[in-house]
Amino acid sequence: MTVGSDNELEGQIAEWRAYMDRRRELHRPDADELEDHLRGRIADLTGAGLRPDEAFLIAVKRMGSLDELSREFAREHSERLWKQLVLPAEPDPPAAARSRRDLPVMLLCAALAAVAIKVPGLFGVDMEEDDTRFYALNLSLFALPPMAAYFAWKRQVGVRVVAVLAALFAVGGVAANAYPLAQESQSIALTAIHLPLALWLAVGVAYVGGEWGESRRRMDFIRFTGEWLIYFVLLGLGGGVLMAFTAGTFEAIGVDAQVAIFQWVLPCGAMAAVTVAAWLVEAKQSVIENMAPVLTRVFTPLFAVALSAFLVAVVWTNNGIDIERDVLIIFDLLLVVVLGLLLYAISARDLAAPPGLFDRLQLALVVSALVIDAMVLVAITGRISEWGFSPNKTAAVGENLILLTNLAWSAWLFLAFVRGRAAFARLELWQTRYLAAYGAWAWTVVLAFPLVFRFA
Structure with missing residues (x-):
């Protein structure tokens, strides 16, 4: 050969x-x-x-x-499927010993996250209206380093990877706290939005054990992200019910528990849940990892119909998009959801299977999102030409350009695949490589925007 x-x-x-x-x-x-x-x-x-x-x-x-x-x-x-729901797997003795330590290590990391958000209070930075700026900027720095530490321990990463992770979180901490941002600065909201994304990709480095250069491992992290989000939402819903019942039962005996709930249970529980959700994905992924693909199958057709109906309405009414701040956020979130549906559908698909109806629905969804993104960009550039640049409008242009590039090339690859002229693996490789673009843009907004716009 x-x-x-x-x-x-x-x-x-x-x-x-x-x-x-x-x-x-x-x-x-x-x-x-x-x-x-x-x-x-x-x-x-x-x-x-x-x-x-x-x-x-x-x-x-x-x-x-x-x-x-x-x-x-x-x-x-068949006994595996039942045992995995209630019992740990039975790996080799060294792996089994390490698996038994997973729960206490996770609890330690979750406790560190819960404690971290209360430490600023020791220095007079309380969770009150005057200090919301500090917590908005630093929330991801309380929650994500313990989660990264858990994965670094679980994957047994080397000193070099640990040093890279420490450097990334240190840079994030400096960016969140060193710039003299006024209370009304637009950079506060931009940093609060983009720093979690930048640090989440740092968590991804720990999750893949430092093997970020491998496309297959990056796709594993994409799958993990979808499952983690589902577990985190479920934990949040359960926690909300718990807090409501706790407040109601204490109120029945004349004790007001709301202060304790909102100042201790809610913030500490939310920070701890970030790591707990990650542990749940790791512990139960063999059985429950199909949740996100099922949701993708359900919502892809619905979003495709909704976006197509919106485009028909635009043509029918001949009305453009009026880009106000709230409207812009809605459209950007919509595009992110579409991208998430695309990513998770790709991650769960058999690369060797021929194109089918669901692939054509995804192509329609991507093309509709691409057209809407182009319309949003036209509206934003019109606002900039009229009112000039600002941190918010510049960030919006950059993010929509990044999404437009991804959606455009994804649509091209999808079309080639549906027509039988390209392998589906090319689309998966494109998406995993494009994660670097999201990370680069997030760090640019966090580190450079406050300086470029003079902390405005």
Whole structure:
């Protein structure tokens, strides 16, 4: 075999294995065993004179459908699905010992986050109206470093990765607190929005164990982000119910518990929940990781219809978009949701499957979002030409340009895939590589905007 054919074969096996790893019915040892069988069959077939690509296709066909293999393993090991809901897995002894320490380490990190948000109060910075600026800027610095520490411990990262993480959080701390921003400065809101995004990608470095250069690991982090968000929302809803019942029961005996709830339970619980949600994703992902793909399947058609209806209404009424601040936020959030639906659908898809109806719905969703983003950009640039630049309008232009670039190239790749002219893997690779653009822009807003606009 030539070097080129070897590389092509390894690429085909990598795509096959990536799909195998998404079958949560299969554990890693099962997938390793199946890959060994596949490679053995390919070696036998190439030894008989077949080309590597022919050997790969025949070997995969002889092994059977991956869905059938997954179901067969699920039937043979059906007790796993129940045990995973209530019991930890049974890894090798060293891994088992480390797994038993997961819960206390997570609780320690969650407790550190809960304590961190109350430490400023010791220095007179209370959670009152006059000090909301400080907490808005530093909220992510209370919650995310303990979460990154948990993943750094769990992934057993090296000193270099720890140093990179410490440097990123230190830079974020300086950016949030060193600039002399007035209470009415637009940079406060911009930093409060963009610093969590920048630091979340720093958490991603810890999550992947420092292997940020691998596209497959970045996609793992995208999957984790979707699942984490679901768990965090569920914890928030449960916490809200708990606080409501607590306030009501204490009120029944004439005790006002609202001060304690809003000054202690709510902030400390919210900070701790960030790490607890991450631990839940890690602990239960083999069983519950399909939640986000299901939601994606439900909401992609609904958003596609809603955006298409909006575009029809724009054409019918001949009305442009009136870009006020609140309206701009709504449109940006809408585009972010569309991007999230796209990312999670990509992360859960079989790369080798042919294009189907759902892919065409996604293409319609992306094209609709692309047109709306272009309309928003036109409206924003019109406001800038009339009133000049400001931190808010400049940030809006930059973010919409970044989204426009992503949506435009995603639409092109989707169209090529639907027409059978490109592999779906190209779209996945594009999305994982584009994470760097989001991180770069977030850090630019946090670090450079206050200086460029003279702390306005």
